[in-house]
Amino acid sequence: MSKRLRDKAVKVDLLLEKAYGVPKAGKNINVLDELILTLLSHNTNDVNRDKGYAELRKRYPTWNIVRKTPREDIEEAIRVAGLAKAKSGYIKDTLDFIKENWGKLDLQWLRDRDPQWVEDTFTKVKGIGVKTINVVLSFACNADRFPVDTHINRICARLGFVPENSSPEKTYKLMAAVFPKGKAYSFHINIITHGRQTCKARNPLCGECNLRRHCVYFKNIK
Ligand code: SF4
Known part of the structure; x- marks a missing residue:
């Protein structure tokens, strides 16, 4: 996996934290x-x-x-x-x-x-x-794991971290080498939030999105 994608993930993570904060996993979850x-x-x-x-x-x-x-x-x-x-x-x-x-x-x-x-x-x-x-x-369990559902899969593909037609299973494997180490939980939660608020499945609100500069989907619709 290229250094370019890892560097991009660090930048995207910081922008997401700027927009949504730094979520922390619960300590006492059974x-x-x-x-x-x-x-x-x-x-x-x-x-x-x-x-x-x-x-x-x-x-x-x-x-x-x-x-x-x-x-x-x-x-x-x-x-x-x-x-x-x-x-x-x-x-x-x-x-x-x-x-x-x-x-x-x-x-x-x-x-x-x-x-x-x-x-x-x-x-x-x-x-x-x-x-x-x-x-x-x-x-x-506070493990640095990055689960991928259909929403995360969609956004990872739009941002160009994985191919457009990647499945959640494939994206999970590809993103394991990309997401910033130690940041899986906040990266996961913030991408989910971003998908709900801005990068919706239909009609993503690209005009309001602070990730535009890093987004392949946005570059292609310009
Ligand atoms: S620019 Fe548009 S497609 Fe890209 S991440 Fe933002 S909302 Fe999603």
């Missing part, structure tokens, strides 16, 4: 809670993800109880989060996987593990993709 929350976030918005999670925790307050609850009842509890049949299966499979391999439903120790080992181990579970586990690593 790793297993974050994993289940992230499983619920697939193909839905944050509001419905949070409603589904809150309802699950209200009906079944511990992960041990969730694990022993019939999948259909979990499905009912998380219905508002969408894809409830699949997600209830993923949650049950994840809890079974943890219990069978490490004896108790606790993942705080993942903070001390090599992030690549965590990624390789947990992506074996159905429903846990590379993006999901890297959200957990970044948000709950």
